[in-house]
Amino acid sequence: MTIQIAVTGAAGFIGSSLALFLARQGHQVHACDWADPTGCTPLDNPSDSTPARLRVERLRILAQTPGVHLSHFDLAEPGAFSAWAAKCQPDVVIHLAAQAGVRHSMQAPLDFVAPNLIGFAHVLDACHRQGVRRLLYASSSSVYGMRESAPFLEEDRTDRPESFYAATKQANEAMAMAYHAQYGLRSLGMRFFTVYGPRGRPDMAPFLFAQAIRRQEPITLFAKGELLRDFTYVDDTVAAVAALAGPEANWEGATVVNVGHHRPVSVNHFVTCLADQLRLAPVITYAPMQKADVKLTCASETRLLSMIGQWPDTPLEAGLSQFVNWLQEWDPLDKPA
Numbered sequence: 001m002t003i004q005i006a007v008t009g010a011a012g013f014i015g016s017s018l019a020l021f022l023a024r025q026g027h028q029v030h031a032c033d034w035a036d037p038t039g040c041t042p043l044d045n046p047s048d049s050t051p052a053r054l055r056v057e058r059l060r061i062l063a064q065t066p067g068v069h070l071s072h073f074d075l076a077e078p079g080a081f082s083a084w085a086a087k088c089q090p091d092v093v094i095h096l097a098a099q100a101g102v103r104h105s106m107q108a109p110l111d112f113v114a115p116n117l118i119g120f121a122h123v124l125d126a127c128h129r130q131g132v133r134r135l136l137y138a139s140s141s142s143v144y145g146m147r148e149s150a151p152f153l154e155e156d157r158t159d160r161p162e163s164f165y166a167a168t169k170q171a172n173e174a175m176a177m178a179y180h181a182q183y184g185l186r187s188l189g190m191r192f193f194t195v196y197g198p199r200g201r202p203d204m205a206p207f208l209f210a211q212a213i214r215r216q217e218p219i220t221l222f223a224k225g226e227l228l229r230d231f232t233y234v235d236d237t238v239a240a241v242a243a244l245a246g247p248e249a250n251w252e253g254a255t256v257v258n259v260g261h262h263r264p265v266s267v268n269h270f271v272t273c274l275a276d277q278l279r280l281a282p283v284i285t286y287a288p289m290q291k292a293d294v295k296l297t298c299a300s301e302t303r304l305l306s307m308i309g310q311w312p313d314t315p316l317e318a319g320l321s322q323f324v325n326w327l328q329e330w331d332p333l334d335k336p337a
Contacts, residue, residue: 004028005245006090008075008123009097011035013201014138014192014237016058018094021238022245023067030088031062032071032081033097034115042074043099043111050202057330058199075119082126089130092245095123095137098168101203102142105165106291116168124175128183136245139173139189139256141230141297142166150298151262154191154255162294173256180254188244188251193260193299197234197319198326205229205267206274206323213275213282214333223289225268228296230260233319236312243308250307260299261313273316277324 005022009015010031019031035041037059039052046052062068069088073080075097085093099105099115120137127135143158143166161167172189179185196206212219240259243249251257275282289295304311 001247002026002028003091004030004089006030006032006085006088006093008032008081008093008095009138010062010070011039011055011059012096013058013199014195014234014241015096016062016199017197017234018096018238018241019062019068020065021242023065025242027067029068030071030084030090031068032073032075032084033059034072034074035059036072054199054202074114075122076114078122081119081122082129085126085130085132090132092134092136093123093127093132094241094245095120095135098138100140100165100201102163102165102293103290104203105163109164112164112168116165117171120172120175124179124185128179128185133186134245135176135185135187136241137172137176137187137189139191140166140169141191141193141258141260141299142294143170143173143191144294144297146294148296150264150296151300152258152298153300154258154303177254185254186252187254189256190241190244191256191258191260191299192237193230193232193258193297195232195234195237197323199330200234200323205270206320207327209271209274209282210278210324210327211331213278213280214328216280216283218283218285219271220285220287221267221271222287222293223295224286225266225271225284227267227289227293228264228298229267229270230262230264230297230299231270231316231319232260233312233314233322236261236314240304240308240311243311257303257307258299258301259304260297260301262299262301264296264298265316270316273320274324277317277320
């Protein structure tokens with residue numbers, strides 16, 4: 001059945017992949033982002049920057065895809081999302097637009113206020129006023145903060161953020177719960193766990209490490225490379241989100257769900273796998289653990305499986321192979337001497 005789906009953050013990593021997937025399923029996808037057609041956002045203006053180049057690539061693919069309708073505006077502008085949603089009349093809203101990055105939030109926490117808090121408030125209110133039946137939105141594994149026990153359960157405490165980014169995602173979950181309590185708005189917060197893959201974020205370890213290894217530059221591993229991360233391939237994540245957005249998904253009210261595979265690996269192991277795919281030896285330096293970092297992320301899949309049943313599970317080596325193949329084609333480099 002074809003439905004009208006709104007996707008925010010369409011120039012982003014997960015958002016662009018999701019919009020493409022949904023359109024190929026035959027849905028009408030109304031996609032928006034605050035990046036302009038050159039890939040620039042209010043927070044990074046040079047059109048030749050790596051983030052802008054990636055956004056242009058994602059937007060180019062979406063613009064060529066039947067069933068995708070692109071718009072460019074800032075969710076934090078009063079009335080912007082409401083007017084757009086009134087025109088689109090979506091059955092489902094999947095809100096993925098946000099300023100992301102734990103370390104960025106240490107350096108510039110105010111960058112997160114307008115997109116993550118004000119923008120989300122506008123989305124919530126427009127969904128309530130326009131009677132949107134289902135709102136799904138991006139949360140993050142970072143809401144769990146620092147903990148030793150695993151796996152992370154959705155009912156675990158999430159009131160001790162280690163970063164301002166995590167605090168904005170905790171706030172989003174609380175805001176969504178309040179809109180359900182007050183107005184009955186049905187919503188699902190999706191706690192993503194370290195998503196990686198082709199056209200991925202350039203500020204995250206897979207992209208940074210791969211580029212450094214390709215250039216034979218040193219990479220810095222914190223906490224001796226022993227931090228554990230529940231890496232999730234982007235196609236797996238997108239398949240789960242699409243299933244959660246469907247009418248068969250088993251969730252009600254205002255709730256949250258982990259989107260991760262319960263298979264954490266050490267950063268050391270991740271780098272070894274990545275270097276194997278690149279067929280190059282990494283140059284590694286070690287540094288102490290950074291503030292706002294956490295030692296472990298590990299998703300419980302129990303609630304997700306109860307909502308959608310089985311979902312794709314791409315092995316790390318296969319996912320990294322796809323990522324490396326894309327990166328080498330997108331950004332060819334001369335081999336080191």
